[in-house]
Amino acid sequence: MPETQLRTLVVYRRMLEKTKRRIVEILKELGHSYELVKMVSTPEVSQFDLVSVVGSDGDVLRAMQGLGGSNVPVLGVNEGEGGTFLTEVGLSEFREAIDRFNAKDYRIEEATRLGVKADGQQLPPGLNEAAIFPSRTATFLEYLLTVDGENVWRDYSDGVIITTPTGSTAYAMSAGGPMVYPRAAVFVIVPVNSADVTRRPLVVQDSSTIRVSEITSRYECEVVVDGTSRSRLKDTLEISKFPVPARFVRLPTTSSTVDRIAKKVKLAEELLKMPPSAKLILKTLEYEGPLGQRELVKKTLLPDRTARLALSILLEKGLVRRKALLRDPRQKIYSVAS
Secondary structure, eight states: OOSSOEEEEEEESSOOHHHHHHHHHHHHHTTEEEEEESSOOHHHHTTOSEEEEEEOHHHHHHHHHHHTTOOOOEEEEESSSSOOSSOOEEGGGHHHHHHHHHTTOOEEEEEOOEEEEETTEEEEEESSEEEEEESSSSOOEEEEEEETTEEEEEEEESEEEEEOTGGGGTHHHHTTOOOOOTTOOEEEEEEESOSSTTOOOEEEETTSOEEEEEEEESSOEEEEETTTEEEEESSOEEEEEOSSOEEEEEOTTSOOHHHHHHHHHHHHHHHHTSOHHHHHHHHHHHHHOSEEHHHHHHHHOOOHHHHHHHHHHHHHTTSEEEEEOSSOTTSEEEEEOO
16 A cells, blocks of 8 residues: 555546446555545545546546646546547556556656637636537538637638647547647647638647637527537637646556557548448447437437447447446447447
């Protein structure tokens, strides 16, 4: 047991009792005091040495928003086997990860975050992106883009995405944005389906202040941060570098940056071959975590038959895995494959 007892905050949105018991058992064995919470609040985080987020990439994104300006390191723990893009280890590797944390056999990877203001109101920071869209899909919006006080363009498009290097391989990439090396000191502005065919993604320094203003559309517009929080936007969005980066625990044996980018490229290639319904199902599972078919139909508004077909395509390509619920083997739960 360490001379000074380490403190771990375990964040989860949903978790089986068996999994909870196992996590608590491991933390006790390795000399950690702990607390289990479903949501993070910034004031309490400073009391801990480590935040362990158990769940999907979407759960990590939600937790990062709750962390606010805290600099406590985060260990993402995938509910399945192996790490994902934002989780470092699977549940079966949790004990080894905590053991290594105790032994200081790890490194900290810092990731730039977005400071987001909507009509002057401060929103939670974004790890991936801030995206502006009309509340009704397939509807254009007009806006003026300004960088460091200089007007860059006035555009008429489906929306606009401002992304970090971490988020460059997420939503922005599917809209035509470039992959950005994680340690690059830049933000990328990606217009979505612009009416101007010459409009291309714009790369700016992450010390820049980005303003999207004079926003007009037939319908109300929203800013969506990391795909998890939505806020109404009347006129102006202001983006700048959040003063405190995200800090992730990385273990020596996990995949390198190049490996993570390669996974994203492979996924993008597979997505090009799939129908929109399959892409929607996959994106929903990424942000929401494991779901049953009924829950997927409810969240995506897809017809039952379309959802079943989309799931069969994703299973065949190995992008999604299926398992039976312990309490009812007839029901199946779907999750993103590592």
